[in-house]
Amino acid sequence: MTTINKIERILKKVEHDCLQSGLRLTKKRRNVLQILLQEQEPLSAYDIVERYKITMAESLSAMSVYRMLDFLLAAGLVHKLETTNQYLACSHIICEHQHQIPQFLICDQCHKVEEVGLCKQLLDELKASIENTGFSLLSQQLELHGLCAHCKKQE
Amino acid sequence: MTTINKIERILKKVEHDCLQSGLRLTKKRRNVLQILLQEQEPLSAYDIVERYKITMAESLSAMSVYRMLDFLLAAGLVHKLETTNQYLACSHIICEHQHQIPQFLICDQCHKVEEVGLCKQLLDELKASIENTGFSLLSQQLELHGLCAHCKKQE
């Protein structure tokens, strides 16, 4: 299946799911999600403004993009990388299974990001170890920086 | 020992260490470090500009503060929280033992931050689990958000 068809399929499913759950996936929100799905790298909000103008032949203010991102984040369709102020489509949108808390491996060289689900046991141990100190975790999103296998090889 | 004396002692040690290793801890760099040591919370660069003006009766541009932070970061005296764009003094400056990669527990309510050293074994497992995927970690700094024991109790 081509990438475009795959993205179309994801978007159709998201449209369907939003309808089911009463979320209003407007045309523009859908377009922003589409842009994030098409990219291989995370984008800043202003990157999205640019991509939107190019690919949708229509301009959108940064303010609007931030609002659409807020919607997509709340819907769990998009993640924000707090360490780089960038946004990317959740790589599990299409899955049926329960979404886990995401962990991101961020390549500081080529800037590609892999969304991984670390071993649950390991995460639970990490969580337990932290909560033993009396601290309560609100999120287990981890952002880990380094080099992807490809960039590492080139060194 | 009073807090002020404690901070003075730390600063003296840092001065001594920098002299030993040829790092130039100038008056202003020392002042910025002092401000971070005096705070119980992490500060943004612009917070430091303000604090500097008040406590040192002298103004410093944001540009200069960023440069001084760069120096202090490179010297391992200060950490940057990438998820909040804030800076804080390393809580182990005075220790003799090898500094570990820091992990931060950030209270999203009161904004206090605890620098913890998680169990080495756990971190090694985490690292191994990640590197199994072919990814090479460049930093193991973790920033974990939640509620500190105090704020949790108040809920």
Place this chain on the structure above:
DNA sequence: GCTATAATGTTATGATGTAACATATCATAA
């Protein structure tokens, strides 16, 4: 269709961070 609510447009501004070049200070070698 009317009305309340949600979504988007528009403008301005706050917050974080860096580029580029000028000046000052310091270490050290002639």
Place this chain on the structure above:
DNA sequence: TTATGATATGTTACATCATAACATTATAGC
């Protein structure tokens, strides 16, 4: 000791990330 090169700081401008406030438009449900 002063000339010189390197390091540190000053200064200005600007890039980048994000939100406040208020106007307008679109939509859902009566």
